[in-house]
Amino acid sequence: MRNFNYYAPTQVVFGKNKETKVGELVKKYGGTKVLLHYGGQSAIKSGLLAKVEESLKNEGIEYVKLGGVVPNPRLSLVREGLEICKKENIDFLLAVGGGSVIDSCKAISSGRYFDGDVWDLYLKKAVATQYMPIGCVLTIPAAGSEMSDGSVITNEEGWLKKDYCTDDFRPKFSIMNPELTYSLPAWQTACGAVDIMMHTMERYFSKDDDMEITDNIAEALLRTVKDEVKKVLKNPTDYSSRAQIMWAGSLAHNGLTGCGTSGDWATHNLEHELSGMWDVSHGAGLAAMWGSWARYTCKENITRFARFAVNVMGVTQNFRSAEETAEAGIVAMEQFYHSIGMPTSIPELIGKQATDKEIEEMANKCSNNGTQTIGCLKPLSKADMIAIYKMANK
Numbered sequence: 403m404r405n406f407n408y409y410a411p412t413q414v415v416f417g418k419n420k421e422t423k424v425g426e427l428v429k430k431y432g433g434t435k436v437l438l439h440y441g442g443q444s445a446i447k448s449g450l451l452a453k454v455e456e457s458l459k460n461e462g463i464e465y466v467k468l469g470g471v472v473p474n475p476r477l478s479l480v481r482e483g484l485e486i487c488k489k490e491n492i493d494f495l496l497a498v499g500g501g502s503v504i505d506s507c508k509a510i511s512s513g514r515y516f517d518g519d520v521w522d523l524y525l526k527k528a529v530a531t532q533y534m535p536i537g538c539v540l541t542i543p544a545a546g547s548e549m550s551d552g553s554v555i556t557n558e559e560g561w562l563k564k565d566y567c568t569d570d571f572r573p574k575f576s577i578m579n580p581e582l583t584y585s586l587p588a589w590q591t592a593c594g595a596v597d598i599m600m601h602t603m604e605r606y607f608s609k610d611d612d613m614e615i616t617d618n619i620a621e622a623l624l625r626t627v628k629d630e631v632k633k634v635l636k637n638p639t640d641y642s643s644r645a646q647i648m649w650a651g652s653l654a655h656n657g658l659t660g661c662g663t664s665g666d667w668a669t670h671n672l673e674h675e676l677s678g679m680w681d682v683s684h685g686a687g688l689a690a691m692w693g694s695w696a697r698y699t700c701k702e703n704i705t706r707f708a709r710f711a712v713n714v715m716g717v718t719q720n721f722r723s724a725e726e727t728a729e730a731g732i733v734a735m736e737q738f739y740h741s742i743g744m745p746t747s748i749p750e751l752i753g754k755q756a757t758d759k760e761i762e763e764m765a766n767k768c769s770n771n772g773t774q775t776i777g778c779l780k781p782l783s784k785a786d787m788i789a790i791y792k793m794a795n796k
């Protein structure tokens with residue numbers, strides 16, 4: 403097993419009505435004046451935002467509201483949040499929403515004391531040294547940002563989608579009430595399930611083969627999400643299934659399923675260019691790319707793909723051919739994606755084929771103009787990226 407550092411400092415407060423504890427938790431972590439950050443409509447419509455405001459008021463905590471975070475959160479709103487934080491002397495960031503709202507908070511957190519342009523942090527030109535504390539009330543299990551070290555922001559100038567990762571981004575607390583996810587549309591529920599599974603699979607598909615405990619945790623998590631999402635799509639108010647998925651979402655991306663492995667992350671990198679170019683949902687973009695990436699790279703560790711096929715997808719092992727077992731697993735995964743309404747190709751994702759020019763542009767951005775590779779299972783050059791985008795474009 404490889405050496406690893408597992409750091410998951412976030413206090414998780416899980417269960418029914420736990421959002422009423424938000425004021426107490428902000429106080430516990432030293433917040434006195436909060437930027438209350440949220441998305442478009444859902445938190446207002448469900449009454450969640452009003453409940454959060456009441457809880458803050460009960461604890462005598464002042465707050466300033468900033469809504470309007472969109473999926474694939476934008477740099478311009480991060481800049482607006484930074485101005486408010488400086489002008490209003492905000493000392494705590496509270497995200498009420500999903501990965502996009504949390505990531506926007508994280509960007510504001512990193513830019514607050516940074517003596518330069520916050521976008522330079524996402525371009526890896528600099529590293530911030532001081533951060534604002536963050537708390538979350540999660541409304542969609544998907545990105546795992548409620549416990550993760552990452553933030554992904556889209557700069558509208560050039561439509562660049564970039565991430566910045568640091569342990570300082572891990573929230574102080576995350577409140578997770580599965581009932582808050584009952585209102586999720588089927589599409590968002592399915593996108594979330596794909597993202598959760600992909601966070602596990604990105605860590606699972608590596609060249610390593612000596613992390614049995616991590617593999618077993620990963621396989622159990624994948625089977626659980628695969629089964630529970632079907633139940634939730636039939637019955638959106640199934641508390642037990644919503645709860646399993648919500649907790650799986652955090653465990654999939656807090657580092658647990660990566661202990662002792664090198665991980666890959668190429669599918670995520672390829673997807674970020676899709677959502678940068680067409681503003682698609684991240685989970686749907688992952689589903690559209692994964693099969694092509696898997697077929698392109700599986701030779702690098704065919705027994706691992708065969709193990710996945712048997713242990714996760716329930717494929718019968720073909721003892722004479724690991725290749726055939728692995729391919730059957732990839733097919734089964736694509737069938738599963740279709741069964742929950744997810745695309746498995748670029749045309750299914752965006753309603754048309756990508757042009758050669760668009761594929762070239764995505765590969766250029768993803769490879770930093772051909773200067774860097776992505777992925778570990780098989781490091782992918784710009785030419786490999788183009789080949790995979792073309793496979794996914796049929």
Ligand code: NZQ
Nearest residue numbers: 441442443444473474500501502541544545547550552585
């Ligand atoms: O804006 P509102 O009205 O709230 O609607 C949102 C949004 O349209 C809606 N929604 C959220 N909770 C709801 C709800 N609708 C009804 N009922 C509820 N309870 O869902 C839509 C999607 O929300 P969003 O926050 O964008 O979803 P998600 O959590 O999937 O976040 C996606 C973003 O996270 C990034 C992605 O790239 C993408 O930008 N990621 C962040 C990561 C991280 N920080 O560690 C890792 C991931 O790999 C991912 O890249």
Ligand code: ZN
Nearest residue numbers: 545597601684
């Ligand atoms: Zn993801």
